[in-house]
Amino acid sequence: MTQDIARTEKQLGAILRRARKQAGLTQSDLGKRMHLRQGTVSRLEGGAPAIQLRTLMETLAALDLELVIRPRSKASAADIESVF
Amino acid sequence: MTQDIARTEKQLGAILRRARKQAGLTQSDLGKRMHLRQGTVSRLEGGAPAIQLRTLMETLAALDLELVIRPRSKASAADIESVF
DNA sequence: ACAAAATATACGCGATAAAGTATATTCTTA
DNA sequence: TAAGAATATACTTTATCGCGTATATTTTGT
Known part of the structure; x- marks a missing residue:
């Protein structure tokens, strides 16, 4: 799954957390890459x-991610929270 | 063209502006949909x-858009989007 | 060119982000 | 199960949001 849909702050945070862990970084590691406190990263990931x-964009850059904006897909169920 | 990449706040703002116009809405119209003032919409679109x-997510919802987070495209052979 | 509509800015205000720093709490894992 | 590491929270300070409101500056249409 190289593409993750985020319609809420919580979904977005969960995606960022997964990407960070996949990169083998701690919140502190990531924070150091862009002058953000570990606590700020925690809040962002917490939704x-x-x-x-600015904080979001810097985090995306630090994780080598990018944002795509597109019309909402209809097929997917509105229910989310399906984080495994 | 149904997918727009945003790596900076300015790019994001430009995408939102285009989507709003395409929906035939003024900044005030859009603002009324989510308790945001016209001036705030202006700042968002301005980058x-x-x-x-929260302001971004509400705007996306009001425009029926969604966010996709994915690894940055390399712009080389792996760039599937540029088939057009 | 002119009026109307739309967008960009501004001020005071209450609320809050993020820094800086520290501590508490929750994982890991030896 | 007891460190040690990682993450969540907390407090003060400075900066800025978004509101309400208003106005200035485009942009658009006839």
């Missing part, structure tokens, strides 16, 4: 809604 | 980096 956009 | 994540 805090009031995180700043 | 302000300190916009809050």
Whole structure:
């Protein structure tokens, strides 16, 4: 699964956490790459809604990820939380 | 063209602006859909980096868009998107 | 060219992010 | 099960959000 859909902050956080772990990084490691506190990374991954956009974009860059914006796919169930 | 890559806040803003116009909405129209002021929509579309994540997610929902997070495309042979 | 509509900015205000620093709590794993 | 590591929380300070409201500056249509 190289593509993950995020419609909520929580989904987005879960995706980022998985990507970070896959890269073998701790929150502190990742934070050091972009001047973010470990605690800030924790909030982002936890799905805090009031995180700043800059923080998200920096994190994506640090994890070598990119954002794709597209019309909502209809096929998928609206229910989410299906994190294994 | 149904998929737009955003690696910076400015790119993201431009994509949202295009989607809004395509939906035939003004910034005020869009703002009313989610309790955001016209001025806030303006900043988001302008690429302000300190916009809050919640604001982005609400805007995506109001425009019936979704976010996809994926590894950065290499732009070489692996770039499947540029078939057009 | 002009009026109307749309968008960009601005100010005060309450709320809150993120820094800096520290500690508590929850995993790991030897 | 007891470290040790990783993650979640907390407090103060500084900066900025988004609101409400208003206005300035484009952009659009006739």
